[in-house]
Amino acid sequence: MDLQEYVNGFGAMTCVVSVENLGGGKRGKFRIVCGNPAYVGSIEHPAPGAELLTQKFTPNAEYTNYFTRDLNFEDFCYMAAVEKKCLNSYASADRIHGVYFNMTFLPVAYEEGNLCYCTYTMEINFEANLERMSTLSAEATQNVIRICLGLKTSGDFKSVMTRVISDIREMFNAGHSCLFLVDNYERSCSVLCEALAEDTILTTMNDYVDDKFYDIAASWEGMIAGSNCIVVKDEQDMEVVKERNPIWYKSFTDAHGETIVLFPLRFRGMLLGYVWIINFDIEKATIAKETFETTAAVIASDINNFLLMDRLKVLSSKDMLTGVMNRNEMNNFVDKMSEEDNPGNVSVGVAFTDLNGLKRVNDEQGHSAGDALLKDAAKALEEVFKTEEIFRAGGDEFTIICLGVTEEELKAKVEAAKKASEKYPEVSFAIGLCHEADKRNVRQALRVADERMYEDKRLYYERHPEKKR
Numbered sequence: 001m002d003l004q005e006y007v008n009g010f011g012a013m014t015c016v017v018s019v020e021n022l023g024g025g026k027r028g029k030f031r032i033v034c035g036n037p038a039y040v041g042s043i044e045h046p047a048p049g050a051e052l053l054t055q056k057f058t059p060n061a062e063y064t065n066y067f068t069r070d071l072n073f074e075d076f077c078y079m080a081a082v083e084k085k086c087l088n089s090y091a092s093a094d095r096i097h098g099v100y101f102n103m104t105f106l107p108v109a110y111e112e113g114n115l116c117y118c119t120y121t122m123e124i125n126f127e128a129n130l131e132r133m134s135t136l137s138a139e140a141t142q143n144v145i146r147i148c149l150g151l152k153t154s155g156d157f158k159s160v161m162t163r164v165i166s167d168i169r170e171m172f173n174a175g176h177s178c179l180f181l182v183d184n185y186e187r188s189c190s191v192l193c194e195a196l197a198e199d200t201i202l203t204t205m206n207d208y209v210d211d212k213f214y215d216i217a218a219s220w221e222g223m224i225a226g227s228n229c230i231v232v233k234d235e236q237d238m239e240v241v242k243e244r245n246p247i248w249y250k251s252f253t254d255a256h257g258e259t260i261v262l263f264p265l266r267f268r269g270m271l272l273g274y275v276w277i278i279n280f281d282i283e284k285a286t287i288a289k290e291t292f293e294t295t296a297a298v299i300a301s302d303i304n305n306f307l308l309m310d311r312l313k314v315l316s317s318k319d320m321l322t323g324v325m326n327r328n329e330m331n332n333f334v335d336k337m338s339e340e341d342n343p344g345n346v347s348v349g350v351a352f353t354d355l356n357g358l359k360r361v362n363d364e365q366g367h368s369a370g371d372a373l374l375k376d377a378a379k380a381l382e383e384v385f386k387t388e389e390i391f392r393a394g395g396d397e398f399t400i401i402c403l404g405v406t407e408e409e410l411k412a413k414v415e416a417a418k419k420a421s422e423k424y425p426e427v428s429f430a431i432g433l434c435h436e437a438d439k440r441n442v443r444q445a446l447r448v449a450d451e452r453m454y455e456d457k458r459l460y461y462e463r464h465p466e467k468k469r
Contacts, residue, residue, distance in 0.1 A: 001110045004034045007119065013039040014121040017063065019081040021114050026236055027078050030063050033117070042124070050099055050124055070227045071237055072289065079286075080105035080118035087286075090135070091228050091293050100125040140290040143171050147295045157306045158193060164299075166195040168277065172261075172288050175200035175279035179265075179299070182217050182273045189217045192273070192303070201256050202278060208255065216248050220262065220274065223248065229263040231289055233282045261285065263292040265300040272303050319392040321371060322378035330391035330399060334446070337439045346403055348439040349410035351417075352449035353381075354457055355396040356428040356464075376424035383420040384413050399449075401442065407435035430457035 003016045015035035020028030035043075040057045042050070043066060052066040063073070079085045084107040092100045101122050108117035136144060150164040161179055169177035178194040191205045223245040224230050232238055238258075242249040252260070262276045275296065277288060317329040325333075337348065355377050362370040377398065381390050385400055393399040402410060414431055421427040432452025434445040 174277035
């Protein structure tokens with residue numbers, strides 16, 4: 001069969017791909033045997049932004065001569081050439097930012113020994129074709145609708161996302177599904193939500209996430225290697241993972257992972273995290289990829305909105321210098337306690353603290369030294385109290401409000417804070433305490449604690465008049 005003559009009959013950019021069928025689902029080399037003039041021109045005279053690894057077409061060369069190894073491309077070629085399936089996909093590739101590929105894979109009724117053939121036709125778009133992106137198989141369409149409707153159900157954000165990720169696990173009969181957040185700026189990562197099958201030997205992702213796990217998560221982009229996701233269905237795929245990322249391969253297989261679809265979640269080009277399914281029904285691999293290609297952007301948009309609101313909340317509630325809560329958050333907290341109808345027999349303990357000698361440090365060493373002193377004071381308090389219990393009420397004033405403590409516990413904590421402050425040479429607190437059995441009396445406790453703090457401060461300057469400046 002003259003494959004060159006055959007492929008020349010296609011009007012769109014088309015090539016013939018040979019797949020080495022090793023039997024038992026195993027495959028060998030994937031080669032681009034020949035291409036029509038439009039396809040060869042896309043390599044040798046590429047449009048700006050669509051350049052490949054080389055600009056010279058070589059007949060019968062491995063496809064990796066033109067772009068990095070892509071398990072998704074290999075999978076589609078194998079299904080078309082060996083399993084004789086007609087396939088179509090519309091996706092972007094991370095290796096070429098802002099470029100979308102409309103891809104069609106068709107079997108060729110010709111075999112040569114253990115070589116099977118398919119055609120690969122592509123159309124390049126430099127803007128997303130929304131109509132094409134919404135053309136899905138019936139099962140993928142059902143999945144997309146189910147996920148999108150799930151995202152719009154009532155409840156707090158994490159509860160909604162937990163229901164969605166549970167639905168995703170069920171769609172693909174997976175042992176584990178997860179929404180995982182990555183912050184490349186803070187170099188941190190965390191589990192947003194996850195779902196585990198009842199009979200799985202897999203365990204919660206929280207068992208593995210620690211301060212060092214960010215480095216592993218950061219390596220996943222390299223493992224995806226320019227594609228839009230990674231799909232691992234068998235041992236041969238896993239060998240590719242082992243070659244690209246041996247550290248994560250060991251972590252994954254040691255945790256009883258066998259198969260995975262790992263899809264990045266991006267919002268306007270910024271990586272927010274990943275969605276994945278592990279130990280899933282491999283017959284649903286193509287449907288899973290198609291589902292995530294459509295819903296990942298929607299999920300990422302919701303996550304971005306949540307993170308934005310969370311950051312705005314932090315900005316409105318935290319003191320930017322010290323990291324403890326600010327006066328606005330304290331006022332809201334006090335208002336809420338004061339107005340509650342049912343206190344639930346909850347007590348409140350208040351410690352009003354003032355940082356001795358801040359003015360002297362500012363005058364003698366400058367405001368940068370004063371800022372450092374305020375930060376040290378906050379650190380000393382955070383060694384004993386929770387961050388959400390500490391409020392920077394004013395320039396050098398910190399107010400501590402603890403719920404459900406006894407008067408003895410409050411006194412013990414304050415003494416511990418004084419002890420912690422000794423680690424910082426310049427930190428010295430004037431402190432006033434008050435305890436109320438009913439948290440609704442918090443305003444009264446604040447007034448009394450404030451008065452007692454000023455008395456403690458007066459006594460301090462009597463003992464250290466040289467620091468009064």
